[in-house]
Amino acid sequence: MQMSLVRSWPITVKVPLAVASLMLLVGLVLSERVLSRLTDTQQRHLIELSQSYLDGLSSAIAPSILREDNWEIFDAIARAQAVNKSLHPVETIVTNADGIVIAASDPKRHPVGSIIEPTHKAPSASFSFDAGADSANAVRVLSYPGRVAGIIYATFDTRHLAAERRDVVIALALTNGALTFLLAAAGWFLVARMMQPVRILSDHLGVARETLAVRIPEEIVSKTKGEFGRLFRGYNALVRSMKEREDLGKRLAEEKRLGSLGRLASTVAHEINNPLGGLFNALATLRSHGHINSVRDVSLGLLERGLIGIRDVVRTTLTIYRTDRVARNLAPTDIDDLGLLIAPEARRRGIQIETENALRDSVSLSSTPIRQAVLNLLLNAVAAAPDGSQVRMSAQADSDSLEITVADRGPGLPRAGAEILMSPNVAPPPLDGGGLGLWTTSRLIAGIGGQIDVEYPVYGGTAVTLRIPIARVELSNVA
Amino acid sequence: MGSGLNHQVDRRALLSAATSLLIASTGRAAAQNTSGTIRFGLTPVFLTNDLELLGRLQSYLQRTTGHPVSLITRRTYQEITALLTSGQLDAAWICGFPFVARRSELQLVAVPLWHQRPLYQSYLIVDRDRRADGLLDLRGDIHAFSDPDSNSGFLVTRAALAERSLKPEGFFRKTFFTYGHRDVIRAVGSGLAGSGSVDGYVYDVVSELEPSLTARTRILEASEWLGFPPIAAPKAPIDETRLNTLTNALLKMNEDEEGRAVLQMLRLDGFAVEDPKLFDTISTKAALVAAAG
Numbered sequence: 001m002q003m004s005l006v007r008s009w010p011i012t013v014k015v016p017l018a019v020a021s022l023m024l025l026v027g028l029v030l031s032e033r034v035l036s037r038l039t040d041t042q043q044r045h046l047i048e049l050s051q052s053y054l055d056g057l058s059s060a061i062a063p064s065i066l067r068e069d070n071w072e073i074f075d076a077i078a079r080a081q082a083v084n085k086s087l088h089p090v091e092t093i094v095t096n097a098d099g100i101v102i103a104a105s106d107p108k109r110h111p112v113g114s115i116i117e118p119t120h121k122a123p124s125a126s127f128s129f130d131a132g133a134d135s136a137n138a139v140r141v142l143s144y145p146g147r148v149a150g151i152i153y154a155t156f157d158t159r160h161l162a163a164e165r166r167d168v169v170i171a172l173a174l175t176n177g178a179l180t181f182l183l184a185a186a187g188w189f190l191v192a193r194m195m196q197p198v199r200i201l202s203d204h205l206g207v208a209r210e211t212l213a214v215r216i217p218e219e220i221v222s223k224t225k226g227e228f229g230r231l232f233r234g235y236n237a238l239v240r241s242m243k244e245r246e247d248l249g250k251r252l253a254e255e256k257r258l259g260s261l262g263r264l265a266s267t268v269a270h271e272i273n274n275p276l277g278g279l280f281n282a283l284a285t286l287r288s289h290g291h292i293n294s295v296r297d298v299s300l301g302l303l304e305r306g307l308i309g310i311r312d313v314v315r316t317t318l319t320i321y322r323t324d325r326v327a328r329n330l331a332p333t334d335i336d337d338l339g340l341l342i343a344p345e346a347r348r349r350g351i352q353i354e355t356e357n358a359l360r361d362s363v364s365l366s367s368t369p370i371r372q373a374v375l376n377l378l379l380n381a382v383a384a385a386p387d388g389s390q391v392r393m394s395a396q397a398d399s400d401s402l403e404i405t406v407a408d409r410g411p412g413l414p415r416a417g418a419e420i421l422m423s424p425n426v427a428p429p430p431l432d433g434g435g436l437g438l439w440t441t442s443r444l445i446a447g448i449g450g451q452i453d454v455e456y457p458v459y460g461g462t463a464v465t466l467r468i469p470i471a472r473v474e475l476s477n478v479a
Numbered sequence: 480m481g482s483g484l485n486h487q488v489d490r491r492a493l494l495s496a497a498t499s500l501l502i503a504s505t506g507r508a509a510a511q512n513t514s515g516t517i518r519f520g521l522t523p524v525f526l527t528n529d530l531e532l533l534g535r536l537q538s539y540l541q542r543t544t545g546h547p548v549s550l551i552t553r554r555t556y557q558e559i560t561a562l563l564t565s566g567q568l569d570a571a572w573i574c575g576f577p578f579v580a581r582r583s584e585l586q587l588v589a590v591p592l593w594h595q596r597p598l599y600q601s602y603l604i605v606d607r608d609r610r611a612d613g614l615l616d617l618r619g620d621i622h623a624f625s626d627p628d629s630n631s632g633f634l635v636t637r638a639a640l641a642e643r644s645l646k647p648e649g650f651f652r653k654t655f656f657t658y659g660h661r662d663v664i665r666a667v668g669s670g671l672a673g674s675g676s677v678d679g680y681v682y683d684v685v686s687e688l689e690p691s692l693t694a695r696t697r698i699l700e701a702s703e704w705l706g707f708p709p710i711a712a713p714k715a716p717i718d719e720t721r722l723n724t725l726t727n728a729l730l731k732m733n734e735d736e737e738g739r740a741v742l743q744m745l746r747l748d749g750f751a752v753e754d755p756k757l758f759d760t761i762s763t764k765a766a767l768v769a770a771a772g
Contacts, residue, residue, distance in 0.1 A: 069655060070621070070653070070655045070666075070671060070672075071623065071655045071656065071657045071658075071662065071666055071671070074666065074669070074671045075657075075662065075665075078665075103671060106669070106670070107669050107670035107671040107672075108669075108670035111621075111670065112621050112653065112671060112672075113621070113652070113653070
């Protein structure tokens with residue numbers, strides 16, 4: 001958690017922090033060295049001074065100490081303390097070998113005859129000084145061959161040394177603090193400067209995440225030298241190539257759109273052309289047998305429905321993607337019409353169209369897309385069926401759904417075609433123009449909520465079944 | 480009166496002075512004496528700048544006597560007394576106690592006048608804050624004397640104890656000599672000694688000149704008025720004429736500007752000729768002490 005927080009800090013914070021930490025470390029190490037040297041120097045100095053003080057005092061009191069001449073020793077201490085002012089002696093005590101005070105610089109604290117406990121100032125330790133302490137202690141044992149004559153205990157005021165040490169500590173702390181701050185600031189400044197190109201780049205990349213990648217302006221690139229200059233130029237080249245690719249993609253899509261329009265146009269032409277043979281047939285029938293009432297009525301009906309079909313194709317084409325089609329319901333005659341519409345093409349190929357129309361009433365489904373879809377299927381079936389074979393179309397409906405099957409005895413619909421038929425929403429329009437009829441059929445049936453199944457019967461060929469649910473609500477609305 | 484000088488005089492100077500004196504006392508003394516140099520011994524009570532005082536005193540004496548003057552100082556009274564009685568000094572400023580002790584060998588030359596009287600007292604001093612009413616409260620003390628040959632700094636206290644059949648060594652826990660009255664004040668003031676015997680004249684002048692030194696002490700007891708430390712000469716003078724001119728110079732010191740300056744430094748009014756009976760009270764004390772053993 002903590003670590004991840006630290007990792008998430010910007011580099012402009014991390015580097016100065018690292019610099020500051022390193023400087024603190026260096027400062028601490030240096031300070032430690034300086035202070036230790038200072039302590040050594042102070043201690044050495046103090047030892048030298050105190051030894052010279054003790055030497056002088058020893059020689060001054062040596063004759064008096066055996067006599068235990070209180071006054072002479074006191075006077076010698078007073079003189080020694082006055083002479084060695086630089087050493088700041090605060091207290092000097094002279095005892096005899098038994099620890100009994102002969103004289104002290106402050107006789108009121110250590111009266112003549114009182115005993116100095118050897119424990120609190122061990123005679124063995126000739127000098128003791130703690131760095132930063134307010135006082136230092138020195139002990140000198142005056143001995144003549146064979147016996148101890150007396151002991152000098154001296155205490156020196158080292159507050160000036162402690163103060164000096166304190167001053168040094170403060171100076172070190174201030175210097176290190178200032179240096180650390182300056183270096184951290186310099187680190188921040190340098191990193192901020194060094195990171196400037198990275199920021200520019202990341203800003204541009206950030207923009208690219210939302211919209212299109214933007215080129216870094218040329219004046220910034222020209223000002224940036226070195227690696228970052230190369231990086232910027234590389235980035236700009238990348239942006240340029242991305243843009244080119246995008247333009248290319250757009251052009252391709254446009255071309256595709258135009259291509260599919262062309263194919264659509266050919267389909268429309270196809271749709272219109274197909275029933276035309278039947279219509280001409282009806283015209284020919286009218287011309288020769290128009291005087292017969294029943295024939296005339298059938299032919300006129302055929303003509304009318306054919307023309308309506310053509311109109312519907314044109315309309316359907318115009319509104320191929322529209323879902324709100326207001327059209328008439330599918331009538332049983334629509335299925336028969338399809339048979340008639342395909343008949344000319346079938347005849348040309350010597351193929352027999354067999355229609356099983358089980359519809360008795362009109363079904364509340366829009367006739368146009370169904371007609372178009374079934375016509376497409378029939379055209380495909382006729383195209384696939386071998387000469388002289390049979391194409392069967394059957395239509396039946398119950399209260400829930402309409403089912404129309406077109407079966408041929410051809411070599412079988414290729415997998416890709418079946419895929420296009422069965423998955424209308426996934427498949428894009430075929431690029432190569434092939435299977436456009438299948439694609440259109442698929443879209444049309446999907447548009448009215450229907451489903452397409454492709455089967456390959458054991459006796460060969462292909463059976464395509466459309467199942468279109470009949471919407472009751474729609475029916476009631478209509479009613 | 481002694482090491483009051485020592486503590487201000489450079490040790491090396493004293494050493495060379497002592498060496499030259501040693502030479503003088505062995506062989507060349509006689510030659511110098513006959514050449515007319517006045518040798519004047521001092522057990523000084525001097526309090527201000529000793530060297531300046533010595534210089535001015537020497538200058539005054541040389542000018543008024545017309546003789547070269549050599550001022551001789553020693554650490555102890557005893558040494559000066561010994562030089563005087565052995566005829567190596569024309570005269571010396573000594574204490575009343577050695578004067579009465581060597582009465583037969585010495586003659587009185589002059590006595591200083593302090594507050595117009597040839598008298599002074601001995602003080603028994605203690606720490607300022609000490610609760611004590613008299614000498615007997617000081618039993619078991621560490622006591623500072625100034626000099627075993629000093630009247631005020633030793634004899635008076637010893638005699639006071641002898642009157643009560645006491646001796647310093649039994650009465651006090653410990654005693655020591657500082658060989659200077661000023662140092663007795665220092666010893667008591669610092670607490671090194673619990674009490675001290677000191678020259679009242681020195682004490683009063685010190686309290687005027689160095690009040691901080693005496694401020695830490697107080698006078699527990701003052702003795703009766705006693706003869707001021709006198710100028711004495713060997714009973715048989717080395718040179719009668721020289722002694723007379725020296726005596727005159729001393730007696731007329733307050734009539735001379737330089738002499739008055741010297742007296743001012745000593746806080747004295749002059750010198751007078753006095754009856755040696757002035758020192759009878761001191762000889763009584765000496766006798767008492769001698770009787771007590």
